[in-house]
Amino acid sequence: MxxxxxxxxxxxxxxxxxxxxxxxxxxxxxxxxxxxxxxxxxxxxxxxxxxxxxxxxxxxxxxxxxxxxxxxxxxxxxxxxxxxxxxxxxxxxxxxxxxxxxxxxxxxxxxxxxxxxxxxxxxxxYQGGYSILVNKTDSWRYKDKNSFEGKTVGAQTGTTQYVESQKQIKDVKVKGMTSAADLVLALQSHKVNGVAMEKPTAEAYVANNKSLVAVPSHFDLSSSATSxxxxxxxxxxxxxxxxxxxxxxxxxxxxxxxxxxxxxxxxxxxxTVNTSMWHYWKAFAIGVEYTLIITVCSVFFGFIIGVILALLRRLRGNWFKDLIRWLATAYVEFIRGTPMMVQVMFVYFGLGVLVNIPALLSGIIAISLNSGAYVAEYIRGGINSVDPGQTEAARSLGLSSAKTMRYVVLPQAVKNIWPSLGNEFITLIKDSSIVSIIGVTELIYQSNIVRSDTYRGVAPIFVIMVIYFILTFTASRILNHFEKGMQHD
The missing domain is CATH 3.40.190.10 (Periplasmic binding protein-like II)
Incomplete structure (x- = not known):
């Protein structure tokens, strides 16, 4: 055997x-x-x-x-x-x-x-090397990596220069950012003393920005780290x-x-021939388009998800209903307890292993799921704020439990929580910027591209600040109009 x-x-x-x-x-x-x-x-x-x-x-x-x-x-x-x-x-x-x-x-x-x-x-x-970008006014201070001892050096997150700056510069504080344009802006605004980057890239910035100078890094590197x-x-x-x-x-x-x-x-x-922001109006227009698409879709689906979750959390009775209520509660708590950025990356990369979901759709799904968890709590609070007598009166008139919730309780609940729902909508306009990490060309992503193209750091940021304010202010006025209408009902 x-x-x-x-x-x-x-x-x-x-x-x-x-x-x-x-x-x-x-x-x-x-x-x-x-x-x-x-x-x-x-x-x-x-x-x-x-x-x-x-x-x-x-x-x-x-x-x-x-x-x-x-x-x-x-x-x-x-x-x-x-x-x-x-x-x-x-x-x-x-x-x-x-x-x-x-x-x-x-x-x-x-x-x-x-x-x-x-x-x-x-x-x-390609075999290159590393340089450290500094402001021209400070070029006399910095000659190589040893000059940055005890200073702050910026580097793109996930790059070799980020790792080597930590290893080879004594007592240095390395500030990581995802974009080279952000790093150059940090340098020009004196948030960092230098930016470690590939030599050709540093030379490119110097050639197009007279206020910058590239100094040799003199990093002790293997050939794989410079290739x-x-x-x-x-x-x-x-x-x-x-x-x-x-x-x-x-x-x-x-x-x-x-x-x-x-x-x-x-x-x-x-x-750099024409670096005016008006020259890049199409880039900003595309950013506004994608921002609005993400926001509107996420608000719509987030509201539906929120209503469903709020109702599921009210289930009582047998073990099956208790299980459904527990799962809905667990979902809400989990989503509210994890960063939206992580959720976006999980939907795009994690679920992407099983299903190839496009970046835009991934962003909408992740933000909708996130919004649904918060809306569920708003609606649950709104339902609890409705006088129990309303439910009793509706049932005494012969309405079923479902019809009572649909025609009596929910309309009053939505009226009570309208300011909170409006705040969620305004928040989503701004939170849509998170999807830029997976390559969706919304406003933040487009502004980074404009900064990379023009080598101007502040102007594109100011433009999108104004655009975001216009979007949120307009949305706020529209929501206030509907709120006043509800008060007269």
């Missing part, structure tokens, strides 16, 4: 090992075939890092350009597929890669040993091999120095 069990276990182990090997082999072999089959390759990037990748306005239209984009175009051309560019914050790129949102990441990323544990990298396509490569999902060997062929072609023809960087420089100069 023991021998039979041993043979059976051995056979099962062999079968599992064989299937695992087969699945891994098929997966590795199919990565290139899958890209060709769907006819497109999706590139993830954070377009705020000139000259690697940034947005430029041409003939009134905004597009993503830069050295990395040209490399991606060459890879797509060699594969015979269409290039699709998906915008994300830098620290979300690898998450997007691992959850299948993108096929590759090209964003001036360094192939460090830590990153290689989770993703596969192509051959190096740029393309990141792919772990095990996508055939796709990596195909990309390496394109990289070899690019290197052989020296296209980066001869064509890609000069072209990026031209776009950067074009961006």
């Amino acid at each position: 023991k021998k039979r069990i041993g043979w059976l276990l051995g056979l099962v182990t062999i079968l599992i090992a064989g299937l695992t090997f087969q699945v891994q082999s098929v997966y590795a072999d199919d990565s290139l075939a899958q890209v060709k089959q769907k006819g497109e390759i999706v590139m993830g990037t954070s377009p705020d890092y000139p000259p690697y990748e940034f947005e430029a306005t041409e003939n009134g239209k905004t597009k993503i350009v830069g050295m990395d984009v040209e490399i991606a175009k060459q890879i797509a051309k060699d594969l015979g597929v269409k290039l699709v560019i998906k915008k994300m914050s830098f620290d979300s790129l690898l998450t997007g890669l691992q959850t299948g949102k993108v096929d590759m990441v090209i964003s001036g990323m360094n192939p460090t040993p830590a990153r290689r544990k989770n993703v596969s990298f192509s051959d190096v396509y 740029s490569a393309i990141a792919f999902p772990k095990g996508d060997n055939t796709l990596v091999a195909a990309a390496n062929k394109s990289i070899a072609k690019i290197k052989k023809a020296n296209l980066i120095k001869k064509e890609y960087l000069p072209a990026a420089g031209k776009y950067m100069k074009t961006n």
Whole structure:
């Protein structure tokens, strides 16, 4: 009997090992075939890092350009597929890669040993270095990394320069931000003493902003920390091999120095020809459009979810109703106890493993679910504020429990909580900015792009402040109008 069990276990182990090997082999072999089959390759990037990748306005239209984009175009051309560019914050790129949102990441990323544990990298396509950006008026103070001892240095979150600044500068305070444009603004407003970044990017900012100077970092770095490569999902060997062929072609023809960087420089100069905010009105208009879409949809669905949750929390009776009430209560408490940013990322990246949900829809779903939890509490409070005599009178007239709630209690409850619902609507207009972390082009995202394009830090922020005020003030007036109407009922 023991021998039979041993043979059976051995056979099962062999079968599992064989299937695992087969699945891994098929997966590795199919990565290139899958890209060709769907006819497109999706590139993830954070377009705020000139000259690697940034947005430029041409003939009134905004597009993503830069050295990395040209490399991606060459890879797509060699594969015979269409290039699709998906915008994300830098620290979300690898998450997007691992959850299948993108096929590759090209964003001036360094192939460090830590990153290689989770993703596969192509051959190096560009060997750069690090500089530290400082204000020109302070350039006499800072010569290299040692000059920043006990100072504050800014760096983009998730980058090698962020990690190395912490390791190699004594007593330094490293301030991390998701956008290079935010870092430059922090530098110019003296929130940080310097900004560590890739040498080509630092030179790009210096070339377009006379108040800045780049000093050598003199970081002690390995070659992987100063080089740029393309990141792919772990095990996508055939796709990596195909990309390496394109990289070899690019290197052989020296296209980066001869064509890609000069072209990026031209776009950067074009961006600074007209840096007035009116020139970028279309970018802000797109931001307003997406902000309103997210807000209106989230208010509608959030209200429906809130009503359902509030009613479920009133269930009483048998064990099944008690279970439903407990689940509704747990949902409300969990959503209210976790940050909306985390919820947005979970819907986009977490659920994205199972279902490929677009960024805009993910944002609407996450904000609707979040709003529903808060609206549920408003409505529950509103229902409790209605005099119990109203319910008793309705039931005595022959109305069912459901009709009493629908026609008598809920209308009065909504009237009582209207100011709270209005406040929730105003809050959602502002909270819609959170979805910028997953690449939705709402107002905050668009302002970051404008700042990257124009190298102006304060003006775009002032513009969106005014726009947000106009939106919230208008919404507030409309809600007050309806509130006055309810008072006369």
